[in-house]
Amino acid sequence: MVQTALLALLPLIAVFALSQRRRLAAIIGMGLLSLVLAGVYLLSHAPDVAITEVAIGAALVTFVYVLAIRKTGRLVVVSDEVPGLLCREGASLIGLEHEILTGFARHLGLDLAVRFLPSAEVQGALIRGEADIGAGGIVGTDDDRFLSTPGHLPTALFHIALADVEAPPSSKQRQEGYFSDVLEAVRAGERRAYTLDLARFVALSRLNLSEYTVARLEGSPSYTFLLAPDRQTLYHQFVAYLDRLKESKELARMIQRYFP
Amino acid sequence: MRKVSIGIVLTAALLVGCFCGILLFFFGYAGPVMDAAGRYASRAVAETGAVNLVSAIYLNYRLFDTLFEILVFSVAVLGVRFYLVGRGKEEAVERIPESQVVRTSADLLFPLILLLGAYLAVFGHLSPGGGFSGGVVAGSGLLLCAVALGAQAIARRFHEAAFERLEWVILLAILLLAVFPIVFGRLPLSDLLPRGRMGSMMSGGSILIYNLLIGFKVFIGTWVIIYYFLRHRGEI
Numbered sequence: 001m002v003q004t005a006l007l008a009l010l011p012l013i014a015v016f017a018l019s020q021r022r023r024l025a026a027i028i029g030m031g032l033l034s035l036v037l038a039g040v041y042l043l044s045h046a047p048d049v050a051i052t053e054v055a056i057g058a059a060l061v062t063f064v065y066v067l068a069i070r071k072t073g074r075l076v077v078v079s080d081e082v083p084g085l086l087c088r089e090g091a092s093l094i095g096l097e098h099e100i101l102t103g104f105a106r107h108l109g110l111d112l113a114v115r116f117l118p119s120a121e122v123q124g125a126l127i128r129g130e131a132d133i134g135a136g137g138i139v140g141t142d143d144d145r146f147l148s149t150p151g152h153l154p155t156a157l158f159h160i161a162l163a164d165v166e167a168p169p170s171s172k173q174r175q176e177g178y179f180s181d182v183l184e185a186v187r188a189g190e191r192r193a194y195t196l197d198l199a200r201f202v203a204l205s206r207l208n209l210s211e212y213t214v215a216r217l218e219g220s221p222s223y224t225f226l227l228a229p230d231r232q233t234l235y236h237q238f239v240a241y242l243d244r245l246k247e248s249k250e251l252a253r254m255i256q257r258y259f260p
Numbered sequence: 261m262r263k264v265s266i267g268i269v270l271t272a273a274l275l276v277g278c279f280c281g282i283l284l285f286f287f288g289y290a291g292p293v294m295d296a297a298g299r300y301a302s303r304a305v306a307e308t309g310a311v312n313l314v315s316a317i318y319l320n321y322r323l324f325d326t327l328f329e330i331l332v333f334s335v336a337v338l339g340v341r342f343y344l345v346g347r348g349k350e351e352a353v354e355r356i357p358e359s360q361v362v363r364t365s366a367d368l369l370f371p372l373i374l375l376l377g378a379y380l381a382v383f384g385h386l387s388p389g390g391g392f393s394g395g396v397v398a399g400s401g402l403l404l405c406a407v408a409l410g411a412q413a414i415a416r417r418f419h420e421a422a423f424e425r426l427e428w429v430i431l432l433a434i435l436l437l438a439v440f441p442i443v444f445g446r447l448p449l450s451d452l453l454p455r456g457r458m459g460s461m462m463s464g465g466s467i468l469i470y471n472l473l474i475g476f477k478v479f480i481g482t483w484v485i486i487y488y489f490l491r492h493r494g495e496i
Contacts, residue, residue, distance in 0.1 A: 047388035048314045051380065055396035060482065063403055067493045 003043040006036055021109035023073040024066070031062040075110040077101055078126065079136030080119040080179050083203040084258050085223070086136050096258040097135045097225075100152065100251075104241050118178050126228040133238070134226035139197050147235045149242055151222025153255060158201040160212045161193035183207070197223070296321075309455030310385040310464035319385075319467045323449045327438060330474060333392075334431055337481040344492040366408035373401030381475030385464035391474030398475070399482025411490035424484060430477040437469065 013036060017029025034057025041050035079097070081087045086095040093114060105112040117125055122134040126146065138148075139155060179200055186207055195217070196204065227235045245251040300317055310316040318326045377398025380389030405414055441450045456463030 048312075048390060048393065051389055051393040052396065055393055055400055059400040059403060060396060060485070063486065064489060067489045 003040060006040050006043070009036055010040070021106065022111065023069045023109060024111065027062055027065045027069065030065070031058045034058040034061070073110055074113045075101070075105040075108065075133065076131040077112065077114045077133045077135050078117045078122050078131040079114060079134065080122065081116055082137040082179055082199050084199045086114070096153065096254055097137075097223075099254055099258075100242070100245065101133065101135060103245075104238060107241055108237065116178070118181075123226065126226060129228065132227070132231065132234060137197050137199050138224055138226055139221045145229060147227040147229055147231065148224040149227075149235070149239055151224050152242060152246075152251060153223045153259075155198040155221055155223050156201075157195055157197055157217040157219070157221060159193070159195045159215045159217055160201070160204070160209065179203075186212075197221075199223075305458065308451070308464060308467070309458065310467050311459055312385055312387060312390075314388075315385045315390055315464070315467055315471070318390075319470045320451060320465070323438060323470075326470075327435065330431065330434060330477070333478065333481055334427070337427070337484050340485050341488055344488045347492050363408045366404050370401050370405050373404065374398050377401065377475070377479065381471050382468070384471040384475075385467040386459065386461075391471040391476075392478050394471070394475040395478025396482055398479045399486065402483050403486050406486055406490060411487055415487060415491075418483075423480060427477055427480040427484070430473050430480075434470065434473050434477070437466065437473070 010033065013029060013033045017026050017033060020026040020029060034053055038050040038053040038058065041047070041053055079086050082095070082097075084095055085097045086093065086101075087098075088094075098114070101114075102112050115125075115131060119136060119138070122131075122136070122138070123146065125131045126134050134146075137155075139157060182194060182196075182200075183204065186204060186209075189211070225238065227238070242251070245254075300313065300321065304313050304316040304321070305311060308316040308320040310320070377394045377396075379394070380397055381391050381394030384390035384394065402414065402418075439448050441452055442448055444452065446452070451465035453465040453469075455465060462468070
């Protein structure tokens, strides 16, 4: 009776394992299949086979597969921490770009892994192949060393500087270190000049900026994601995914949620 | 799509054809060979002294097959080493420490799992189990520790190049043990030790020795697989 039930369970678990988009879930499904199969062996009076099946199928093979997908099963995103777009809240990550990237990773059947880097180092990490996608409030540039997706959110650039600092306003985003360092520097009143995008500027404007001169730069840029130039396939998948988000008005709803 | 050469297609078709032919024409073959199963079932215990029929078959009647299976496992371990060493080391990533629950349960379970593995190997001729499953079970205990404490922490205490070489020494010992009966004018692979009293520890002739050797060998092999995967693909 139990044996019949376990046998009936086997194809169900197999279909479950096969139908998983996330690779880790599929591997867990395979381990589960091994475990149930061991039960069937045990009930069929083959305890020797059952022991081996548990040790090999459920433990060792699962382990080897988990390590095998370590590289291929993840979508690695490098990003600076930007409030509203991609930032920590407690132990989890939130933000518009985080939500887009999570959805895209699930669409591909991958697990999202975010590594925080100062925004100046994001491009280097992409070129070295350490990450798949660069995010975190990257304002569209005409830098043709990278593939940049069509903008998903309009923004603006602001140049802020203390009144007596001589720094020509540049049209490029310029910021050393993490954005949190910038916040600290401004809070401490250090004399620096920054060119910041809208999301960062909004976060910064909660501080006292009365000593700074603020200038909005010309143009109507928008936020993009960056990909290394040799990631054509991933780029096209990502652009298609973003297009679908835009068409289904899902993107507009997301933006509404984060930037009401 | 890549073009596949006609030769490969023909060879594959021929192989599949042969396989189907064998299935078609020989599946119903029931000559005297088929009596083996009945003979094993009725006389194995008396002939080999091992209560566990499965052990009696694969370490006595079919020892020849088992030797090559051990060889297959050794080649698999060698393959893992060869290809992973070629990939170069994973850059050292700082491990996120496992929770207290995982570490404590690993501490508690590790000796028990090791004991279970040893039991399976030592009592392989009396109860379900055997060298192979015992070795893998003990190896998975090490896997648990590797997950809880990190492979490097265990490797510092445990992993020696000599240990790895021991695997091949044991393989050699198994092969020599199989050939050894020649010295006494017997056929290779035959049993030298006494049958013993049925059900006692010292029964089943050489099966106990084979189980111990295979268990130890598989234990080392499993650890080598785990260790090299962790070292070259990064910690879990």
